[in-house]
Amino acid sequence: MCCRATRRPKRASRGRKMKATLTPGLTHRFAYKVPENKTVPFTYPEAPEIAAMPKVFATGFMVVLMEWTCMQLLAPHLDAGEGSLGVRVDISHLAATPPGMTVTVECECVEVKGQKATFKVRAHDGTDLIGEGKHERFIVPWEKFNVRVAEKAKAAGVA
16 A cells, blocks of 8 residues: 555546446346457557467457446446446456357446446356456446547657
């Protein structure tokens, strides 16, 4: 634990809450056929160590597929102009999946606290449980978020 002076202050939720329709217990399922370009060598083809890896569904792509499934569950519960950002992932990748197989992700909303939604996620390829864990998303107004990102880019000299 760090000292109080260096601890990051908690952000106030500013009174924003999710719609009452987003509740723990909601579930969603999404199936995706793995193409070759979602395998490990395609994540960073400029890295020889990565390019030499076997062509199996990449962990990073599996995590994003889990995020996508959670976003689909959230979509009907957002107001116009709102979206969600992944803020935490705690995922285990348990088995390799070759391209051509279909991965089915199941997510369940397990907690809604202010603007944060927490999900239990599992992915199966029809043969094996390939991944499972927990994922958190934070609901944001895109306009406000995009302004902050533009300000950061400008300050860094990349805008």
